[in-house]
Amino acid sequence: MRVLLVGSGGREHALAWRLAASPLLTELHAAPGNPGIATLATCHPVAADDGDGLLGLARFLAVDLVVVGPEAPLVAGVADVLRHAGVPVFGPSAAAARIEGSKRYAKELMAAVGVPTAATFDSPRVPCVLKADGLAAGKGVVVCRTAAELAAGLDVVRRLGEPLLFEELLEGPELSVLALCDGREALVLAPARDFKRAYDGDAGPNTGGMGSFAPVPEMDDDGLATIVESCVDPVLAELARRGSPFVGTLFVGLMLTSAGPRVLEYNCRFGDPETQSVLPLVEGDLLEALAAAAQGSFDGIRLGRAERSAVTVVLTAGDYPRSGARGAPIDGVAAAEALGALVFQAGTALSDGRLVANGGRLLGITGTGPTLAAARSLAYAAADAIHIPGSRRRDDIASDAST
Numbered sequence: 001m002r003v004l005l006v007g008s009g010g011r012e013h014a015l016a017w018r019l020a021a022s023p024l025l026t027e028l029h030a031a032p033g034n035p036g037i038a039t040l041a042t043c044h045p046v047a048a049d050d051g052d053g054l055l056g057l058a059r060f061l062a063v064d065l066v067v068v069g070p071e072a073p074l075v076a077g078v079a080d081v082l083r084h085a086g087v088p089v090f091g092p093s094a095a096a097a098r099i100e101g102s103k104r105y106a107k108e109l110m111a112a113v114g115v116p117t118a119a120t121f122d123s124p125r126v127p128c129v130l131k132a133d134g135l136a137a138g139k140g141v142v143v144c145r146t147a148a149e150l151a152a153g154l155d156v157v158r159r160l161g162e163p164l165l166f167e168e169l170l171e172g173p174e175l176s177v178l179a180l181c182d183g184r185e186a187l188v189l190a191p192a193r194d195f196k197r198a199y200d201g202d203a204g205p206n207t208g209g210m211g212s213f214a215p216v217p218e219m220d221d222d223g224l225a226t227i228v229e230s231c232v233d234p235v236l237a238e239l240a241r242r243g244s245p246f247v248g249t250l251f252v253g254l255m256l257t258s259a260g261p262r263v264l265e266y267n268c269r270f271g272d273p274e275t276q277s278v279l280p281l282v283e284g285d286l287l288e289a290l291a292a293a294a295q296g297s298f299d300g301i302r303l304g305r306a307e308r309s310a311v312t313v314v315l316t317a318g319d320y321p322r323s324g325a326r327g328a329p330i331d332g333v334a335a336a337e338a339l340g341a342l343v344f345q346a347g348t349a350l351s352d353g354r355l356v357a358n359g360g361r362l363l364g365i366t367g368t369g370p371t372l373a374a375a376r377s378l379a380y381a382a383a384d385a386i387h388i389p390g391s392r393r394r395d396d397i398a399s400d401a402s403t
Contacts, residue, residue, distance in 0.1 A: 001291065002027040004058055005041060006048050006078070006091075007069030008034045010314075010346035010364040011272035015069060016040045017342070018279045022287035029061055035355055036345030049073045051081035058087045065090060065291050071269050072135055074248070075101035088294040095244035097268040099235070100251075103133050103165050106266050113234035117263040118255075119168040126150050127169040132162035141206055143169065156205075170255040170262055175216055176274045177224070177252040179232050180303075182293040183245030186232050190214040190281045190305050191224055192274040193401070198321060200396045207321045208361055211397030213311040213372060214277040218256070227254065231263050247293055276344050276364045277310040311375040311398045312366045313383045317347070317357065318390040325357040325390060332386035333363075341382030342366040357388055372402035 001024045005016055013036045020028055020040045031054060033043030046053040048070050058066055066082050068074055068091030077094035098105045110117045121128060124144070130153045132140030140160055142153035157164055176194055179186040192214035198204030231252050239246045251267035251274075271278075279286070283304035292301045317325035324347060333343050333355065344366065347359020363386065367378030376398045383393060 001025055001065060001287065002061060002063040003029065003287065004054070004061060004063045004066045005030045005033075005037070005069065006054060006066060006073060008032050008037070008048065009069065009272055010344040010361065011270050011275045012069040013037050013344040013346070014276045014279050014364075015067060015270065017344070018282065018286045019067070022285050024285065024287050024291070027061070029057075029063065031057060034345050035348050035350050036343070049076055049078060051076075051078045054078060055081055055085055055087065058082060064088065065294055067091065067290055068248075069269060071097070071100055071267060074268050075135060079248075088291070090248055090290040090294045092246050092248040092268050093244055096239055096246040096248070099239070099246075099266040100268040101135060103131050103265065104163070107165070109235060109238060110263060113238045115231050115234060115263050116260060118170050121166040121168070124150055124154065124166045129167040129169050130154065130157045131165040131167060132157050132160045133165060134162040136160055136162070145169070170257050170264070172255045172257040173218070174264070175219060175254045175256055175261070176212075176271050177227055177232070177254065178271060178274060178278055179228065179250045179252065180289055180293055181236055181246045181248060181250050182298045183240060183247045183296055184236065185298050186228060186236060186250065187289060187298060187301065187303050188224060188228055188232070189278045189303070191216045191219040192271070192278050194271065194274050195394060195397055200394050205321060207316075209271075209273045209314060210316070210394045211311070211313045212273045212277045213309065213375070213398040213401060214274070214281060215305070215309065217372070217401055227252070227261055231261070235266070247296070273312045273314055273364050276312040276342070276366050280310045280342065280366060280368050281306045281308060308368055308370060309372040309375040310366055310368045311372065311379040311402070312364045313379045313393055313397050314361050315363045315365065315383065315386060315388060315391050315393050316361050317359070318392050320360040324360040325362070327351065328357040328389045328391070330355040330357060330362065330386070330388050335385040336365060336382035339378065339382045339385065340367075341378055343382070343386070357391070362388060362391060372398055376402045
């Protein structure tokens with residue numbers, strides 16, 4: 001099977017790594033890819049949001065499946081361009097991707113099918129959560145517990161130029177559920193938790209994600225099944241009823257409150273950096289499952305979960321999320337991999353044959369092990385082996401869960 005993977009981040013590197021292990025794979029291509037993905041696939045200089053360019057590339061390569069990673073191309077309708085031309089795609093239509101592209105639409109959808117979620121307010125109040133309606137790369141949410149935080153938050157979110165939502169502030173640990181969907185049914189992967197805030201102790205602004213781990217100890221199979229029944233299945237049924245069946249990864253972000261799980265948001269794609277922790281735990285052929293979803297049926301497809309844990313630590317530019325880094329040399333990747341860790345590249349580039357920084361989130365280092373503590377120990381040992389001038393990380397990823 002010839003596969004074209006769309007995207008250039010750490011999530012796509014993790015997908016490339018997993019797809020490359022499939023016995024069904026004959027050729028793996030990526031557009032545009034990154035230096036890490038280039039070790040597994042043939043990369044092509046076509047932008048992820050260039051629907052016509054991707055269609056031409058897919059036709060030229062005679063691919064059997066296109067897997068779209070990032071949210072922005074999906075919301076913009078890249079999957080529609082490909083699908084309407086007869087190219088099998090794992091990734092939702094623009095109509096289905098509205099579940100991430102518009103938080104207002106997601107709220108209306110949840111209300112229509114009774115999904116438990118935070119209440120919304122007509123105007124901001126303390127405490128509350130401010131949300132930009134559209135895409136904001138994980139940075140369009142501000143938690144406001146004081147009047148000063150509300151004033152500052154309104155200034156930040158309004159600069160994004162999107163309509164605003166004002167939501168009830170929920171309390172509790174967060175949970176990420178990634179469900180592969182064929183338009184009707186869902187195959188659910190290991191529950192994960194990510195760390196959105198920039199600094200240790202959940203301080204600082206929201207980011208695209210500073211680390212993750214899976215599975216989440218307090219979420220057992222029965223609890224996960226309940227979430228699927230209340231938060232995934234009704235949404236899939238409603239989207240299909242509306243003529244926009246969801247084919248792709250439905251990412252459910254939840255808060256585990258004292259009153260039960262509440263949906264914070266839906267995303268239309270694999271999470272980043274959750275994917276880097278979840279995919280190493282998948283037992284079975286991921287490519288087979290994605291191809292089956294693209295054809296509209298999971299009949300006969302099963303994916304298991306390894307009885308192991310995974311922890312991902314993200315290395316970022318020193319001033320991330322305010323700005324990225326360009327040109328700083330990256331050393332020690334081979335040493336980290338020699339320890340047994342996986343190193344997924346995100347904001348990287350090659351300069352005269354040398355790996356250098358080229359973005360905000362630079363690398364995701366994933367350790368696996370029989371326990372969360374073992375996985376965490378490996379992830380941080382491998383992160384210690386990597387040297388990027390001016391970079392930083394959080395040192396508390398999975399610290400509470402692994403004790």
